[in-house]
Amino acid sequence: MGKLKIDVVIVPLSGHLYPTMNLLMPLLKNPRYDIRLFTGQQKRAVAEAAGFKVVTILEGHEADFERVANNKEQLGLFSAYRQLSASLDIINLVSDQLLSEWEVNRPDLVIADFITLSGGLVAEQMGIPWITTMATQFAIETTGGPPCFFGGMGSPKNRNQLIQQWLGRKMTRFLKYSATFLLRNRLKRYGFKMYNHKGQESIYSPYSILGIGMKELEIKKGFPEHYHWVGPSGASAERGEDYPLDLSSFANHKKVLVTCGTQLDWAKDNLIYQTKLLAKSHPECQFFVTLGLGGQAFQCQKLMDNVSVVSYLPYKEYIPQMDYVIHHGGAGIFYQCIIHSKLALILPHDYDQYDYAIRGLEAGVALTAKREEDKAIGKAFETLLAKKDWSELKALSHAAKSYHPTEVVEGEIARLLADKEKKQ
Structure with missing residues (x-):
């Protein structure tokens, strides 16, 4: 049996790149895996020093990416939408590169950071199994508990707060539907729908999501059944x-x-x-x-x-x-x-x-x-x-320190590839 080809796609932002790099570094020592990391030129040196084979994305568009990624003030509702709209140009550039590359050199599995949408969108289009790594463990919508990005809602203490959080979850879904509708023409190439048949967000893998964080600290409830906690791994990669x-x-x-x-x-x-x-x-x-x-x-x-x-x-x-x-x-x-x-x-x-x-x-x-x-x-x-x-x-x-992230990652890789074989 040949090596398992795994392509990892992550934007060149430390808070997104390093957690997944740290999570996957133990796999670099395993001869079973052939792992390539798709990220920006800005992070090529640090990724290669860690042992990854790097394929650069967004070459010639580094300034465009930095302009989108680094806002000049705290985000509000409209500035967040403008940032999302500008991000779509970046997403489509990366998607074009991935489509071209994977038509020639198709991986067995894709691992994509939770905001690096191109990896998952293209993998889904091409029928490649994929995993989402979630450095912000609570970014995903859940069926219970406080919604995120509302100024830090905590555990509900009374009925009013329960209602407030329910409304927050509904508002989150309404805003995402609205953004998807407004951007529908630019998303048409992906056949994109915000939610799948289970009512779960389709920007994350329907097969496996790895929460890079601790369940002991989480106050949300009702995570998808394919969400797995792997513990924290967000240390910096520089020497x-x-x-x-x-x-x-x-x-x-x-x-x-x-x-x-x-x-x-x-x-x-x-x-x-x-x-x-x-x-x-x-x-x-x-x-x-x-x-x-x-x-x-x-x-x-x-x-x-x-x-x-x-x-x-x-x-x-x-x-x-x-x-x-x-x-x-x-x-x-x-x-x-x-x-x-x-x-x-x-x-x-x-x-x-x-x-x-x-x-x-x-x-x-x-x-x-x-x-x-x-x-x-x-x-x-x-x-x-x-x-x-x-x-x-x-x-x-x-x-x-009690988590076993490598075991979880390897288990999920094996499970997804086994599921793929059963369907063939």
Whole structure:
């Protein structure tokens, strides 16, 4: 029997690429698999350094992609629609490349990130089994619990909140139907329908979905039967030695990592401003603000005696060396804090970050505050420093390490290919 050809399709965004890369890296050592990674030139070097064979997508359109991916302000309803509309041009470019490639070199299986729609759409058109990897574990619609992207709804506490969440789920479906209708001419090539015969979203695989996160933290209910939890795997893929920050001279300080990830350029000035305010009140703490500029030469600038701004720090290498973390609520940093048992203050900005913030708060592993409210941030940080009992964090840190992602992935690959053989 020849090697199983698996093509992986992911946009070149760290928060989407790295979780799936980390999930699949153990498979690179298995001679049974021939894995190719389709992603942008921006991430080619880091992916190849991790051992992947890379096929670049969107060559010559890198600036177009960056313009669509990196919004200049927090998204609202209409700006989100404009972003989606612009994304369709990118999706169709990638789809054209995949169709051309797979007609000549057809894979046995496709794995696609949950926002990299081209991979699944083209695989479905060509009758290739495919798996969705979901770095935002709760992005999918479910039959119960709080809908996401509504500012961080938590577990319902009363009948009114149950009704509110039911309405939110209905509103989510209405907005998706509306967007699909408005974009119907540009989606016609795929024969696209927003929901399949089971009432489930067709942008995700109807065969297998891998939730890159922890079931123990989830407050949604009613996930599809083919949704499988694989645990967190969102660590950065860059090498720590390429970003040399010497922390040895700060042994007598409480070290605080501050970040808003790699996409929120519009938020970084406020992040630095809030850090300066905290630094003035807490000379015993040393703050390190990372700007999320991976792939560039490492730079470190001293803003105050106890505030340094660095171009980039790989979370996996540096979070274990920190005492506290202030972050935006991205999936990667959220779970790295849990894995390494680091206390966190979450200042959500956009996207799914409000939903991660409420999950962290309810689970007892983080505090949260509004990103521009100086007094609230200061008070929350004081509470963070004073809190002694973080038993929930320790328990979830232990649980995070109990998952067996490689077994789940290989099991799903085998199941889908076996199902395909039965149908032939």
